[in-house]
Amino acid sequence: MAKSSRAIIDSFDLEPGSLLARNYRVLSLLGSGWEGEVYKVIEKNTGIERAAKLFFPHRNIRNRTSNLYARKLHNLYRCPIVIQYHAEEEVIIDSKPVTVLISEFVDGELLSDFLRRQPGKRLSPFQAVHLLYVLISGVESIHNEHEYHGDLHPENIIVARYGLNFELKLLDLFHTKSLKRENTQDDICSAIRIFYEALGGAKWYSKQPPDIKKICCGLRSSIILKKFPRASVLRGYLETMQWE
Ligand SMILES: Nc1ncnc2c1ncn2[C@@H]1O[C@H](COP(=O)(O)OP(=O)(O)O)[C@@H](O)[C@H]1O
Ligand SMILES: [Mg+2]
Structure with missing residues (x-):
């Protein structure tokens, strides 16, 4: 030094x-x-x-x-x-x-590294839904404390895999100057973007099953937020979704 x-x-x-x-x-x-x-x-x-x-x-x-x-x-x-x-x-x-x-200290792997290691560098729809479920449930718990994450992306998420389940830890929360409502909405859109990226992103989107597209909404924020105005709504949707 x-x-x-x-x-x-x-x-x-x-x-x-x-x-x-x-x-x-x-x-x-x-x-x-x-x-x-x-x-x-x-x-x-x-x-x-x-x-x-x-x-x-x-x-x-x-x-x-x-x-x-x-x-x-x-x-x-x-x-x-x-x-x-x-x-x-x-x-x-x-x-x-x-x-x-x-x-x-969190002993685990960055979500970005974990995804790069997967066959074809992407998750199956079933696994990705599990990932999104854990992520959005965690985001809901943050919003319940009247807070928001503010910078959700795969380099700020540490992942460990346990059987069916994903264990996630979030770090690097960010304070923004926007309104709280915009920030919580931004967290919801970011969670869906991470889901979309975990599924292989734009390259695979057209081939995804309808159940997946109903969640991603073509990544259009206005549609996403109309369908899932709160993290709890998306969490509830995943808990009861009907697979086609
Ligand atoms: N508590 C922690 N346990 C393990 N690794 C961590 C921890 N905090 C940060 N890291 C690692 O350090 C990197 C940078 O930390 P982060 O808080 O995201 O800083 P920055 O604001 O500079 O992006 C993370 O992407 C992660 O790899
Ligand atoms: Mg960071």
Whole structure:
């Protein structure tokens, strides 16, 4: 980390084995994105694994981004589909204060990687309906807490497969300036888009069975939201759908 001072920090490159905020030993880089980098760390005394998200200072002015994210995660502590938030720390990197959010470490695979691994890189309609069911039930639990995800896509979903079931964890929730109603609607449309992509996307859409097209609605938001105005409506629809 002994780099000459940079005007903008766009990577942290933490060394495995180094100590973060006195308490967490760095194990490996889990991923990086627009807001920062996420490392797998181990709590020094307890040996418990955690995820540490370090925010790029220029993307986190006055801690606005990290505070909104932490509060959102905290508000959703009752939702098992959302990663659990633990603590906020500050570290100094290149003489600049950097905010770190410590949360639950999720052992699994990104949904995007999982889908790429499937035969033909796509799920069968039956499996995709199972995936959508777990996803929209989780989204419903978020909306029930008067919150929204705000950035649902396959790189923000970690998946583990158990028999028929999918176990999903959602991360990287985003605060937008739009109205709450628009945000919850956006979550519903994003869930259906993920379903559509999981089925092979545009390439396979015309060959999908009618049951699938009735859910995707050609990805037209106005039609989707008329049919499924709330996450609970889509969840109920999947629970009672009649297969043709
Ligand atoms: N709690 C976690 N457990 C395991 N992996 C995680 C965790 N949080 C983030 N990751 C990994 O790090 C990547 C980037 O994290 P994310 O919070 O989405 O940051 P960004 O806002 O930069 O996209 C994710 O796509 C995922 O691969
Ligand atoms: Mg992300």
